[in-house]
Amino acid sequence: MNNPKLALRDLNVLWHPCTQMKDHETFPIIPIKKGQGVWLEDFDGNRYLDAISSWWVNLFGHANPYINAALKDQLDTLEHVIFAGFSHESAIKLAEKLVEVAPEGLVRCFYADNGSAAVEVAIKMSFHYWRNLNQSTGQPQKTKFITLENSYHGETLGALAVGNVPLYKETYALLLMDVITVPGPDCYCREAGESWADYSARRFELMENTLKDHADTVCAVIVEPLVQCAGNMRMYDPVYLKMLRKACDKYNVHLIADEIAVGFGRTGTLFACEQAAITPDFMCLSKGLTGGYLPLSAVLTTDKIYQAFYDDYQKLTAFLHSHSYTGNALACRAALATLDIFQQQDIIASNKTLAMMMRKMAARFQDHPHVAEVRQTGMIVAIELVKNKHTKEPYAWQERRGLRVYQYALSKGVLLRPLGNVIYFMPPYVINEAELTLMFEVAWQGMQIAVKD
């Protein structure tokens, strides 16, 4: 047993996220002593390969020497300062840098301190923009948001409302604002022989029709570009984003790109939107932003949006949203160091090589009798386990087959954390070929156990 004393103390006082705590009567919690690169180490010296980047946040490994050094320097200079009326160098540099690398036209940066908060900010800004505009133009009132089926945007009430994963949402339904939900472009559902691009384009018709019918009352469409990560790593083609950008312009509706999970190189480009060559009206960033070190998020937006808030105080058009830790100096410095590494080491190029290796290693899963699909976008590979390969009939969720993979992998020193019956890999970008091989081999063995009886 893994340091039973510490584990016991944990279970005495802690309440862990996204966890039925009763599960820990059977599965021990694992206190981690230290991390190094892609490896985590517990108090008994067991090591775990962090194949999911500690919930998709870690990009360049644990205890990264470059980020550590930057943080130590920041710590001795300024840890935090109120961000209204005051500013600091790391926040300014980071905003300049983000504006420089983001899709053209995103020129303003608003900080918050986690992904859900960034989504709240984008939703409120979009809604508020139309109100500010209405003061002068008397346009019809826009109050609604359009979201995609199977989407995920966080857990606070606004973010939960624009998300669509029933497991997280249904319990709180009575607390949530009404949204318009449109069937998505998820290519898992395409016809045999149909290409991702054809299917995604065909599915856009549903969005186009919804926009046509509701644009007058809609503030924005919110999407996760290319990969619906929490929605079982379902993927779609960039053509959908291209069509969405055009339609949002045509119908005078904002486009919010939630790149919280897919940003910072995860899909093969620095931002997923680049693959569709589009600029959203709002881009939400978090997770990989600080390389997995500290909570920070940013909403990037256009000058057009910014100008709708910029006026004499008495007009009451200002965006009066704040978080105590807005623009935290340590977090901004970690983010700056993270962006440095992207530049200094041409990470986008080296990720292409890693992604290719992952494609080769994942190929063997395709023919397995209980695998319906192996899919990949850049540095994300997902394997969909099903009861029946031909009908795609899923396993009953109550069977928790993904959990068997999780437990088996842990016993072999790999941290995988399947979403339902989808095994996925989202490793830090510093993983090497041998570690990738181990990760896929352990998943392969775990899968054999998961599909038994």
Ligand SMILES: *Cc1c(COP(=O)(O)O)cnc(C)c1O
């Ligand atoms: C994780 C995630 C969020 C929420 O971010 P938190 O920091 O966990 O609040 C929002 N959107 C997407 C796409 C995410 O993956």
